[in-house]
Amino acid sequence: SxxxxxxxxxxxxxxxxxxxxxxxxxxxxxxxxxxxxxxAGRGLQLLFYSVxxxxxxxxxxxxxxxxxxxxxxxxxSSKKLLLxxxxxxxxxxxxxxxxxxxxxxxxxLSIL
Amino acid sequence: xxxxxxxxxxxxxxxxxxxxxxxxYSSSVPxxxxxxxxxxxxGLQLLLKYTTGxxxxxxxxGFEAEFKKSETSFHLTKPSAHMSDAAxxxxxxxxxxxxxxxxxxxxxxxxxxx
Numbered sequence: 001s002x003x004x005x006x007x008x009x010x011x012x013x014x015x016x017x018x019x020x021x022x023x024x025x026x027x028x029x030x031x032x033x034x035x036x037x038x039x040a041g042r043g044l045q046l047l048f049y050s051v052x053x054x055x056x057x058x059x060x061x062x063x064x065x066x067x068x069x070x071x072x073x074x075x076x077s078s079k080k081l082l083l084x085x086x087x088x089x090x091x092x093x094x095x096x097x098x099x100x101x102x103x104x105x106x107x108x109l110s111i112l
Numbered sequence: 113x114x115x116x117x118x119x120x121x122x123x124x125x126x127x128x129x130x131x132x133x134x135x136x137y138s139s140s141v142p143x144x145x146x147x148x149x150x151x152x153x154x155g156l157q158l159l160l161k162y163t164t165g166x167x168x169x170x171x172x173x174g175f176e177a178e179f180k181k182s183e184t185s186f187h188l189t190k191p192s193a194h195m196s197d198a199a200x201x202x203x204x205x206x207x208x209x210x211x212x213x214x215x216x217x218x219x220x221x222x223x224x225x226x
Contacts, residue, residue, distance in 0.1 A: 006155075032212060043202065043218040044156075059213075090155055097212040098163040100146055103155035 002027035006091050006104035014112050019064075019078040021107050023091030026072065031093040033074040034101060035066055038088040050074060086111045114139045114205045118217035126225045131175075131190040133220050135203030138184065145186040146204045146214070147177055156202065162186065173197070198224045 003026045013019060025031055032051050036044040046059045048066035056066050063082050067075045074091060088108050092101040119134040137143055144163045148156040160171025167179040173196075177188045186203060203217040 034214075044214075044216045046213060046215075049213060088153075092156075094212050097206065098144055099212075100158045100161050101212070101214055102158070103148075105155045106153070108153065 002093075002102065004091060004093055004102060004104045006089075006107055008107060009105065010108045010110075012110045012112060013081050015083055016080050019076070019081050019085070019109070021076040021089055021091075021109075023074040023076075023104055024072055025074075025093045028072070028093070028095060030071060031095050033068060033072075034092040034094075035074065035076050036090040036092065038090060038106075040087070044090065048076070081111050083111050085109065114143065114207065114215045116203050116205050116215055116217035118201075118203050118220050120220055121218060122221045122223065124223040124225060125193050127195055128192050131188070131193045131197065131222065133188040133201050133203075133222065135177075135186045135188065135217060136184055137186060137203070137205045139205055139207065141207045143205045143207060144212075145177075145179060146206075147171065147175070147186075147188050148202045148204065149173075150200045150202065150219075152199075159188070159201075193222075193224050195224050195226065198222055 006023050034049045035047045038044050050068045064078050090106045091104040094101040115138045117136045146161045147159040150156050160169050162169050162179045170176045175190045200219045202219045204214045206212050206214045
């Protein structure tokens with residue numbers, strides 16, 4: 001069966017520090033991969049998606065970037081974190097457009 | 113472009129009462145519709161989905177939703193609420209095109225009163 005792993009579960013970082021969040025999927029090949037951010041009391045905002053290795057689409061201009069170095073690995077990064085980067089970050093995968101996306105357990109990021 | 117509106121950011125019902133969470137969507141192409149549930153500090157879990165075929169879809173935990181094209185709605189219902197249903201619920205829409213980008217509603221927080 002397919003599984004998705006996100007880490008770390010929680011992270012506290014100072015303003016201006018770098019960021020690297022990792023997401024890996026097991027049990028499937030060539031998935032579509034997604035990064036979402038959920039700000040407090042708000043819905044989910046799609047940040048990036050990827051349909052293949054090295055293929056990244058950005059949905060909103062921001063201080064973050066994403067990379068997909070391997071088929072089932074998706075990384076969210078920042079060179080310098082801002083206070084506004086705080087939130088709950090969720091990774092998801094899917095294989096077909098009529099199938100649901102499956103979500104990881106998320107990373108709670110707090111910027112001090 | 114697609115969009116989702118969830119009417120009511122907070123819904124409160126008594127245990128055993130009917131649960132009704134409203135979702136209206138906008139889509140220029142035939143939509144795929146999903147309901148997800150999120151418990152505190154967790155990811156999203158799929159409750160049910162509509163892609164094609166039967167417009168009344170049944171999901172996990174006794175939930176069901178009906179796709180009404182004429183009303184552009186996909187409301188979520190459960191006949192009898194249980195305390196464990198307390199969570200945040202998200203409606204989402206996508207299409208068959210491209211990389212299946214989901215557009216989410218703002219969410220509805222469901223509270224169950226004993």
